Amino acid sequence: MIVSDAFKGKTYAVLGLARSGLATVDTLVASGARVVAWDSREEARALVEGKADIGDPMEIDLAGFDGIVVSPGVPLNRHPIAVRAKLAGVPIIGDIELFALARPTLPPHKVVGITGTNGKSTTTALIHHIIEQAGYPTVMGGNIGLPILSQPPLEPNLRGPGVYVLELSSYQIDLTRSLDCDVAVLLNITPDHLDRYDGFEGYVASKARLFAMQSAGHVAVIAAEDEPSQVIAHSLRHSRESEDDVIEVGAGDIDPTEQLGWPALQGPHNAQNATVSIAVAKALGIDAATIASALTSYASLPHRMQAVGTRNGVLYVNDSKATNAASTAPALAAWPAIDGKPRIHWILGGVAKTDNLDECVPHYANVAHAYTIGEAGHMFADLLRPHMAVDDSEMLSAAVRRAARIAQPGDIVLLSPACASFDQFRDFEARGDAFAAAVNALE
CATH class of the missing domain: 3.40.1190.10 (Mur-like, catalytic domain)
Structure with a gap:
């Protein structure tokens, strides 16, 4: 843990007590700062009781505070804490800024x-x-x-x-x-x-x-x-x-x-x-x-063009981290067609960030078959049908099973969703883990 005299005797509010918020509380308290912490979840607040005071920065008096440390997930363009901090003259910062100050x-x-x-x-x-x-x-x-x-x-x-x-x-x-x-x-x-x-x-x-x-x-x-x-x-x-x-x-x-x-x-x-x-x-x-x-x-990170395994000569690749079309496009480019034969069986869908797949279009010739899932599945199926064979699979496990039936030795079954995961999964990691589990369940 980083401990620094830069925070000694200062007062900070910490809004959001997930991993980075808890680490922030520990660093500030160990450095001799006074901390007032808040999270809407009671179980999260319980984790800092005895270390920090408990108080909602939307309700407490912020006069004299040296900063409000918020999670990057807090939308400053919409969250009322931005206005309240400005009126109090207190900077809103993150844990990276605390590192910079230390x-x-x-x-x-x-x-x-x-x-x-x-x-x-x-x-x-x-x-x-x-x-x-x-x-x-x-x-x-x-x-x-x-x-x-x-x-x-x-x-x-x-x-x-x-x-x-x-x-x-x-x-x-x-x-x-x-x-x-x-x-x-x-x-x-x-x-x-x-x-x-x-x-x-x-x-x-x-x-x-x-x-x-x-x-x-x-x-x-x-x-x-x-x-x-x-x-x-x-x-x-x-x-x-x-x-x-x-x-x-x-x-x-x-x-x-x-x-x-x-x-x-x-x-x-x-x-x-x-x-x-x-x-x-x-x-x-x-x-x-x-x-x-x-x-x-170098070995690839989990969920980023990660080879999950090979079944019957077919390579299964987990690229669940690809949450928009621009990040999926390079995956489609990684396995070009051979002698005009496309090799990729593309699983995509989830919560769409846009209503198009424009960045992926130049690589459609590399795709043998698409399998759409999740909230955006029907929309993407309609977009792709003029260009390739499409199976509107709805569920990830079904898409894996159907791709396994169709794919030939030398082909690639690629989960690269071009979407966020939050319709069916907690996060992209859970989606990638579900893909790997579905692959491992294949006979």
């Missing part, structure tokens, strides 16, 4: 921050893996793994200072004011989470703030392959003292034959993830041989 009291270290609409988790895990293979102390956190405040502070070793690798959603960036990343990364920007922003421009501006918080001499790595990312890269090149601090990369920088030697990094989207990770590793001073070895040994 940094001057921690042992020497560096921070890599990764944002983007798609590919964040894989790139974060890959960068962390490369750093680990290079022998540096490192942890990853933020929007992946354990809350960063719950992890022990990194101590330097003979290789050098530790490196914190943070996956950062736009929501987490919104709650951060002073996170100065030694290396900040932007993977891509496509429309997402627009219910939380003033149009797409507001969402883009949120991503751009990660770079605005960097100090002189720190590095920006940008995969400038979409227009918003290109605009941000162009702006940074003209606003920074040295253009060398802005590194632009693209999937085309990767030799496709070299990529074949990276088992868990196949497909064009992983070419982008890899080229960004290589640029970050070089910026940290890691040698080429170590980088090459780490790319070969």
Whole structure:
């Protein structure tokens, strides 16, 4: 756990007591701060009784508070806490900002921050893996793994200072004011989470703030392959003292034959993830041989293009983390048709974020058969029927069984839903686990 004198004698309200909220309470209390905590769930409040005072920030007097720490899931554009905090003159922050405030009291270290609409988790895990293979102390956190405040502070070793690798959603960036990343990364920007922003421009501006918080001499790595990312890269090149601090990369920088030697990094989207990770590793001073070895040994994360198993010569792949069409498109591109024969049996559906699959259209020729499920199933079935055979399966287990009956040796049964999971599953992890269970139940 991170403990810091930066919080000693201060007073914070903590709104939301899930994993990051509980870690926040522990850090602040251990650091000598007064904490008033609240969650609408009685069982969550019970977990902090005896550590923190219990009080709803919508009701208590906020005068004199140093901050209100909220979960990234709190929609600041709609939640009344935003107005109440503004009237009280109290900043609304997140646990990443607390980490940023604690940094001057921690042992020497560096921070890599990764944002983007798609590919964040894989790139974060890959960068962390490369750093680990290079022998540096490192942890990853933020929007992946354990809350960063719950992890022990990194101590330097003979290789050098530790490196914190943070996956950062736009929501987490919104709650951060002073996170100065030694290396900040932007993977891509496509429309997402627009219910939380003033149009797409507001969402883009949120991503751009990660770079605005960097100090002189720190590095920006940008995969400038979409227009918003290109605009941000162009702006940074003209606003920074040295253009060398802005590194632009693209999937085309990767030799496709070299990529074949990276088992868990196949497909064009992983070419982008890899080229960004290589640029970050070089910026940290890691040698080429170590980088090459780490790319070969990297294992994919659960629910992200994860090979679940092979049955009767058919590969089953769990890409449940693909919750929008833009993140599904690379999965469809990863297995092109051979001699004009499509090989993918695509399971998709859930809670749709848009009424189209436009980003996936260029890869329809790779799909032999689609199986639609969930709330968006009927809509997507109607969209896809003019282009491919479709089975409106409704349930995930039924889709797996039907795909297994049709798929031929050499084919791929791919769960890449292009949708959120909340119609039938608790989260994307539960959906991926259900897919794996259905595959394992096949005879």
